[in-house]
Amino acid sequence: MLAGGLGRRMGGVEKGLQLLRGRPLAAWVIERLEPQVAAVLVNANQNAEAYAKLGKPVVADCVGGFAGPLAGVHAGMHACPTPLLACVPCDAPFLPHDLVARLQAGLEGAAADAAMACAAGREQPVFALVRRELASQLGKFLAGGGRSMGAWLASLRLAKVDFDDAAAFANVNTREELERFQS
Numbered sequence: 001m002l003a004g005g006l007g008r009r010m011g012g013v014e015k016g017l018q019l020l021r022g023r024p025l026a027a028w029v030i031e032r033l034e035p036q037v038a039a040v041l042v043n044a045n046q047n048a049e050a051y052a053k054l055g056k057p058v059v060a061d062c063v064g065g066f067a068g069p070l071a072g073v074h075a076g077m078h079a080c081p082t083p084l085l086a087c088v089p090c091d092a093p094f095l096p097h098d099l100v101a102r103l104q105a106g107l108e109g110a111a112a113d114a115a116m117a118c119a120a121g122r123e124q125p126v127f128a129l130v131r132r133e134l135a136s137q138l139g140k141f142l143a144g145g146g147r148s149m150g151a152w153l154a155s156l157r158l159a160k161v162d163f164d165d166a167a168a169f170a171n172v173n174t175r176e177e178l179e180r181f182q183s
Contacts, residue, residue: 001029002072002126003044003051003090014047016090018178025172027054028093036100038082042090043072062139068147069126070138077135087128091172093181095127096163103129106161113156120166125149127169130156 003016003026016026026042034040041059044051045066048058059079061071069089076085084107086100096102099117107115107129114134117127126149134156141152163169172178 001026001033001040001042001056001088001090002069002076003042014050015172016042016044017047017050018172020093020172020178020181024054025093025178026051026090029088029090029095030054030056032093032095032097033086033088033100036097037086039080041076041079043075063142067142068149070147070149070152071142073128073130073149074135074138074142077130077132077138080132083132085130085132087126087130089126089171092127092169093172094168094170096165096168099127099163099168100129102161102163103127103159106159107131110159111157112159114153115159115161116153117163117169118160119163119169122166123150123160124169125153128153 017024020028030040040056042051042056044058045060051058059075061067061075062078063071073087088095103115114128114130117124146152172181
């Protein structure tokens, strides 16, 4: 779960720790993700102790300077105990219950390096499944200044997996969006 950002659109607060219906956004995401994977890792560069209270290992970026979600994926690849790493953001509390299974079917069916979710005609690059063995390739991409998750995925053999429910990929990026989802 990617929680390593600065939360600029949320006013500089840690998005994953903001309360939605009395629970941190990250707790909602973990609840949805955990049944789909062998282990959950949290990528966080700030407030590691608060995230650790959610009961999952916390890993920081290996690349300095808050290099974005891709740096979190890179850190996750180095800590991942399985051959595949599922990536989801900490601010998507409604992610699909079958996200990982469908991404894995797409990845394997296309003999791809990675699979990315698409919904309502929009690519959702932070909802992805990638092969852990690509860690060194991703490290080179980051070292060369690459920061875009979409651009990195596009450089791979990529399977795009369509999902019908675009609302399942809703991100809570602002205080206004958080307030809207409270009811």
